[in-house]
Amino acid sequence: MTRQPAVSIRGLNVWIRGKHVLKNIDLDIPEAAVTVILGPSGSGKSTLLRTINRLIDFVPGAKVEGKVLVFGVDALKADPYELRSRIGMVFQTPNPFPHMSIYENVAVAAKINRVAKTREELDQIVKWALEAARLWDEVKDRLHDPPTALSGGQQQRLCLARALAMRPKLLLLDEPTANIDAHNTVMIENALRSLVEELGLTIILVTHMPHQALRVADYIAVIYNGQLVEYGPADEIAVNPKHEFTVKLFKGEVG
Numbered sequence: 001m002t003r004q005p006a007v008s009i010r011g012l013n014v015w016i017r018g019k020h021v022l023k024n025i026d027l028d029i030p031e032a033a034v035t036v037i038l039g040p041s042g043s044g045k046s047t048l049l050r051t052i053n054r055l056i057d058f059v060p061g062a063k064v065e066g067k068v069l070v071f072g073v074d075a076l077k078a079d080p081y082e083l084r085s086r087i088g089m090v091f092q093t094p095n096p097f098p099h100m101s102i103y104e105n106v107a108v109a110a111k112i113n114r115v116a117k118t119r120e121e122l123d124q125i126v127k128w129a130l131e132a133a134r135l136w137d138e139v140k141d142r143l144h145d146p147p148t149a150l151s152g153g154q155q156q157r158l159c160l161a162r163a164l165a166m167r168p169k170l171l172l173l174d175e176p177t178a179n180i181d182a183h184n185t186v187m188i189e190n191a192l193r194s195l196v197e198e199l200g201l202t203i204i205l206v207t208h209m210p211h212q213a214l215r216v217a218d219y220i221a222v223i224y225n226g227q228l229v230e231y232g233p234a235d236e237i238a239v240n241p242k243h244e245f246t247v248k249l250f251k252g253e254v255g
């Protein structure tokens, strides 16, 4: 791995209400690539994402030890609001703001981060973000409708556009296609690849689906029972998985 890591994790341990959820994780996540965190339900994938952007602060009884650097910033000591303003996040369940229009859902993120100075700039960012999320063509004539007028898959692409409008350097996605159909899944996966290849965004995607990992990942980190059991380039892991658990995962015997 030649690139400078975007996220560097050392000796990370997380306990939630006394349960040891992440165990001594060391992981360097490269810039301008998709890194997939792959593992079965309950293995600690979401906790790892929440630690990187400090949403872990909201988990009752959570205790964190170790070091997490996000673009060189000590994430565990940084101001969490400032940290999160530079990290986009898309959750498993589409969660657009229901009381805001489609336009406002995207514009609000750009406004919070002061990405746009004029109305024209804001319009451009909203259009850019909706295009990048592969939603523009479907909503350009109804930007002032509520997001509830959209399908679940469209709502999830709207949430992706909202995250992108902040112009983050790092984008985290937690099982973003778990609740949407195959067509929307492909659109989101293609959007993520373009964001990396054309804009150099750094993406960390959590999934329990090995086939999704193989479709989108440059690197795959396999987590099992709170431990990082395997990490490397996706094409190497696909051909020659080293850990017994990864072999079972790709055979569909676990997960």
Ligand SMILES: Nc1ncnc2c1ncn2[C@@H]1O[C@H](COP(=O)(O)OP(=O)(O)OP(=O)(O)O)[C@@H](O)[C@H]1O
Residues within 6 Å of the ligand: 016, 017, 019, 021, 039, 040, 041, 042, 043, 044, 045, 046, 047, 048, 059, 060, 208
């Ligand atoms: N808010 C919480 N309260 C109590 N325990 C929690 C909480 N969040 C996570 N845990 C514990 O941490 C473990 C790891 O959870 P986490 O959500 O990180 O796993 P995951 O791999 O993302 O699983 P899933 O795919 O089901 O979301 C869980 O088994 C659970 O026991």
